[in-house]
Amino acid sequence: MIKSELIAKLATKLPHLPEKDIADCVKNILDQMTDALAEKGRIEIRGFGSFCLHYRPPRNAHNPKTGEKVRTHAKYSPHFKPGKELRELVDASRDRISTLSDSSSADTNDD
Amino acid sequence: MALTKANIAEKLTDVIGLNKRESTDLVELFFKELIGSLSTGNIVKLSGFGNFSLRDKKSRPGRNPKTGELVMIAPRRVVNFHAGQKLKAKIERNTSDPAAGE
Numbered sequence: 456m457i458k459s460e461l462i463a464k465l466a467t468k469l470p471h472l473p474e475k476d477i478a479d480c481v482k483n484i485l486d487q488m489t490d491a492l493a494e495k496g497r498i499e500i501r502g503f504g505s506f507c508l509h510y511r512p513p514r515n516a517h518n519p520k521t522g523e524k525v526r527t528h529a530k531y532s533p534h535f536k537p538g539k540e541l542r543e544l545v546d547a548s549r550d551r552i553s554t555l556s557d558s559s560s561a562d563t564n565d566d
Numbered sequence: 567m568a569l570t571k572a573n574i575a576e577k578l579t580d581v582i583g584l585n586k587r588e589s590t591d592l593v594e595l596f597f598k599e600l601i602g603s604l605s606t607g608n609i610v611k612l613s614g615f616g617n618f619s620l621r622d623k624k625s626r627p628g629r630n631p632k633t634g635e636l637v638m639i640a641p642r643r644v645v646n647f648h649a650g651q652k653l654k655a656k657i658e659r660n661t662s663d664p665a666a667g668e
Contacts, residue, residue, distance in 0.1 A: 456603040457611045464599050465592065472588060479582050480592050485615045487574055489653050493660040497568040503597045504645075505568075508657065531661045533616070533654070535647030542645070544605035545620065549643040552607035 492533050502540035509534045571597070604645055614652040621646055 456464075462481050466474045488506065491498050498506040508531040517524045537545070575589035584592065600618065603610050610618040621644050628639040649657075 456599075456608050458613055461596075461599055461603075461610075461612075465595055468595055469588075469592060472584070472592070476582055476584065477592070480578050480584070480589075481596065483578060483581055484574055484593065484596055485612060487569065487577055489615060489656055491569040492653065493656045495661060499568040499570055500597055501571070503601060506647075508661075528662065531657055533647075533649040533657060535618075535645075537645045541601050541604065544601060545645055546642050548605045548607055549622065549641075 504538040616649040619646045
């Protein structure tokens, strides 16, 4: 499901709202989530999950092309922890839906 | 303070001009749709924010960290989140504080 499909689905369930407003809301929700993380905040959505930042300390690395040694900058990477409801529903779907609708060809060689 | 559904809905009321009821319904449905999609085996791609993908994990041996007892971890399906370019870039820009380095 991509953003436009999500907007279309919400529009069918909220027929009293103009689709333009729903599209604006979806964008706004994602912007709010982005901003919250950019300000080192957490996002907690009961049932869905939580987002937080994980600190990555600076480390010694090298440029594989030139062999030159570099020290990376410390950074924060976003992390998502699925909530209980999402975790359980997704796991339960394993029995019902055996094929994942992922278009990547990396894991299609086992059945 | 953590961002919650209530905060998100409040902002929608202010910015988009929906009433309180419409905002809370929309935010509630937004996450319901994501859960619905993922729990029917469909990955979610939100351009600019990130992708929620699904992975099937094989069963593997594990240990109860408290008792040291060997237990089998059942095969399961899990959700993975990969942050998108825009999200990563924004976090990098906002958190790279030269004073807080080293």
